[in-house]
Amino acid sequence: MKKLFTLLSLLLSFHAFADLRATGDLGIVIEREDGNALIINTTEHKRLSKIEKLGDLSHASVVFSRDQRYAYIFGRDGGLSKIDMLKDAIVKRIIQAGNSIGGAISQDGKLIAVSNYTPGGIKVFSSDTLELVADIPSDYGKGLRSKVVGLVDAPGQLFVFSLFDAGEIWLADFKNPKAPVIKKFPNIGKQPYDALMSPDGHYYIAGLFGEPGLALLDLWNLEAGVKHILSEYGKDDEKLPVYKMPHLEGWAIAGDYLFAPAIGQHKVLVINKNTWELHDTIAVVGQPVFVMARPDARQVWVNFAFPDNNQMQIIDVKDLSLRKTLTPGKAVLHMEFTPRGEQVWIALRDDNQLVIYDTETLQEVTRLPANKPNGIFFSSRAHKIGL
Amino acid sequence: MNKWLFLLFVTSIAFAGEPSPDRKSTLRNLLKQDCGACHGLTLKGGMGPALLPEVLAGKSDELLISTILEGRQGTAMPPWRPFINHDEAAWLLGILRKP
Numbered sequence: 001m002k003k004l005f006t007l008l009s010l011l012l013s014f015h016a017f018a019d020l021r022a023t024g025d026l027g028i029v030i031e032r033e034d035g036n037a038l039i040i041n042t043t044e045h046k047r048l049s050k051i052e053k054l055g056d057l058s059h060a061s062v063v064f065s066r067d068q069r070y071a072y073i074f075g076r077d078g079g080l081s082k083i084d085m086l087k088d089a090i091v092k093r094i095i096q097a098g099n100s101i102g103g104a105i106s107q108d109g110k111l112i113a114v115s116n117y118t119p120g121g122i123k124v125f126s127s128d129t130l131e132l133v134a135d136i137p138s139d140y141g142k143g144l145r146s147k148v149v150g151l152v153d154a155p156g157q158l159f160v161f162s163l164f165d166a167g168e169i170w171l172a173d174f175k176n177p178k179a180p181v182i183k184k185f186p187n188i189g190k191q192p193y194d195a196l197m198s199p200d201g202h203y204y205i206a207g208l209f210g211e212p213g214l215a216l217l218d219l220w221n222l223e224a225g226v227k228h229i230l231s232e233y234g235k236d237d238e239k240l241p242v243y244k245m246p247h248l249e250g251w252a253i254a255g256d257y258l259f260a261p262a263i264g265q266h267k268v269l270v271i272n273k274n275t276w277e278l279h280d281t282i283a284v285v286g287q288p289v290f291v292m293a294r295p296d297a298r299q300v301w302v303n304f305a306f307p308d309n310n311q312m313q314i315i316d317v318k319d320l321s322l323r324k325t326l327t328p329g330k331a332v333l334h335m336e337f338t339p340r341g342e343q344v345w346i347a348l349r350d351d352n353q354l355v356i357y358d359t360e361t362l363q364e365v366t367r368l369p370a371n372k373p374n375g376i377f378f379s380s381r382a383h384k385i386g387l
Numbered sequence: 388m389n390k391w392l393f394l395l396f397v398t399s400i401a402f403a404g405e406p407s408p409d410r411k412s413t414l415r416n417l418l419k420q421d422c423g424a425c426h427g428l429t430l431k432g433g434m435g436p437a438l439l440p441e442v443l444a445g446k447s448d449e450l451l452i453s454t455i456l457e458g459r460q461g462t463a464m465p466p467w468r469p470f471i472n473h474d475e476a477a478w479l480l481g482i483l484r485k486p
Contacts, residue, residue: 032428033419058428076427099432117433147434164434193434193463209463241458241465244424245434306421307470331420349420372420 021048023068026085027336027378029347029354030060030073031371037062037073038370039085042338042345042378045356045366049088055079055095060375061102061249064382065127066109071377072127074103074114082130085379092130096123102249104153107385111174113151113159120145122161124174133177140166150195150206150248152386154219162192162206162215169195169206169217169226188215188226194248197386207248209263216276229276230269239264242287244305249387252293252300254317259300261288268302270320280320284313290334294359295341299323303332303346312346314362324362328355333373339380347373406475414471418479425463430483434463440486451483452476 026048029038037051054060056077063072070091071083078097081090097116104113111133113124121137138146146163154160159172169188173181190210197204204217213231218224246261253259257279258271268288270280286308293300300315309331316323330350337344343365346355349372356365381387406414419428425435436442443451455476458466467476 056427056429056431058423059433076433077429077431099427101433242463243421243465245463350416 021086023085023379024339025379026068027345027376028062028071028073028083028085029345029370029373029377030057030062030375032057032060032349032374033372035075036371037071037081037083038373039083039088040354040368042343045368047368047370051081051083051088051090054081054090054093057374059101062375062377062381063103063105063112063387064377064379065105066382068379068382070127071379072103072105072112074100076100078114078116080112080114080125080130082127094125094130096125096132101147101149102151104151104159104386106153106159106174107155107157111157111177113153113172115148115151115161117147120147120163120165122148122151122159122172124159124172124177124180134172134174134180136170136172136180136182138163138166138170140168149193152195152197152204152249154197154204155201155385158219160195160197160204160217160219162188162195164191164193167192167210169204169215171217171222183222185217185226189213189228193245196248198253199385201385205248205258207246207260207263209245214260214271227276230271230278233269233278234262234265237265240266240287242305243307244287244289244309246287246289246291246305252291252297254293254297254300257317259291259293259315261291261302263287268300268315282315282320282322284322285311285325292335292337293317294337294344295339299359301335301344303335306331309333326357326362328357328364329353334375336376336378339378345376347376349373404474406478410475411478414475414479415482417470418482438483440484443480443483448477448480451480455479 025043027040035054035057039048055075057075059076061074073081078095078100081093084091099118100116112127124134146165149162149164151161157174169185171183189208192206193209195206206215212235214229216227216229260269268282272279286304288302290303302313312326314323329348333349334347354368354370426438427433430438456468458464
């Protein structure tokens with residue numbers, strides 16, 4: 001009996017050894033319609049497991065714990081799910097609001113913030129237990145609450161976010177999680193629809209849907225307030241219809257330039273990061289949605305809104321030229337670069353596939369099946385400010 | 388001659404009322420995926436308002452069909468006329484109105 005037990009424990013420990021899984025090259029792929037998350041390995045190009053019953057993931061985003069073990073998935077239906085990527089299991093899942101758009105993890109990794117449409121505001125949870133730490137309603141007078149967009153983390157244990165209906169940017173200081181300090185910047189422009197944090201945590205930039213230009217907040221100089229940049233750009237031009245809201249999380253800061261989607265124009269804007277003036281525009285095939293820099297910032301990849309969502313274009317940052325137009329498949333929704341950028345994964349919603357490209361040769365490497373995939377998120381995000 | 392005219396008449400009615408099965412599946416996918424991008428996969432709303440039967444109940448067909456086709460100024464709702472005709476918009480509205 002004792003022998004058998006020893007044998008068994010030996011077998012078990014061997015099993016445990018065989019199952020060892022490092023998390024640095026893992027990622028999450030969202031299957032929007034089924035409400036599933038696939039755990040994938042970015043080195044081996046493999047699907048490892050499928051986590052089911054995560055609710056409405058039609059608009060989902062993911063942040064990672066700093067130990068890269070846990071993924072926090074924000075669903076459209078207000079669901080917040082904590083996934084253990086070592087055990088392929090849901091650790092905890094809560095419904096924290098009626099309608100949500102995304103979230104962020106704090107600088108120290110201890111807090112998870114979620115931005116909500118209904119009821120409008122942000123809620124902040126312990127990343128350990130998912131217990132509520134703070135509830136910040138986006139009241140902007142007369143009992144109205146705004147949809148909250150563009151929520152990111154910033155150095156100094158800050159969360160920064162924008163109020164779509166109110167046209168405000170708020171900064172929440174969570175150095176003392178029990179008593180967060182809110183600083184509000186009103187009148188930043190009409191309908192901020194998303195925002196990005198520069199990779200160095202220095203600038204918060206919100207895109208405006210209701211008027212031309214962008215709202216820029218210099219986190220090193222809060223006294224200066226929010227600056228409205230590019231206000232004149234495209235003011236008198238006819239706007240083309242926008243069949244999908246651009247996303248700014250992937251906005252690209254590359255070298256001296258910020259690359260951003262124009263709204264209602266089939267152009268990528270190239271903004272000089274020193275003067276915040278327009279440097280150039282690059283004509284592209286459709287309304288840009290994601291404009292993302294390869295980690296080394298030599299290339300910027302762009303995907304498009306319906307009906308041009310079967311294409312992708314690659315900009316060479318060296319001379320701001322279009323290097324190539326790819327047609328990977330039907331309904332390109334999202335892309336994610338490997339940590340050092342030698343490959344990019346692309347979600348093809350209507351082809352039920354993920355396609356992986358070599359970013360140097362721009363040749364296809366392989367394809368993997370995924371049912372109606374939208375977001376792709378790699379664990380390397382764990383160590384990036386603003387993601 | 389009369390027979391041909393009659394046939395033409397019958398087929399055009401069939402065309403006008405009901406999209407083809409292929410087209411229906413394209414439209415359903417469009418509703419779920421592309422409309423759903425703003426209005427939510429379950430149509431409970433997002434950047435755009437909810438499109439559930441009870442929300443649409445007080446609004447006329449013509450208003451809603453013209454919203455689909457022409458979009459709504461001052462909001463993020465774009466005109467879908469380049470991709471959807473009047474009858475297809477009416478058919479989609481029929482789906483939305485069903486509980």
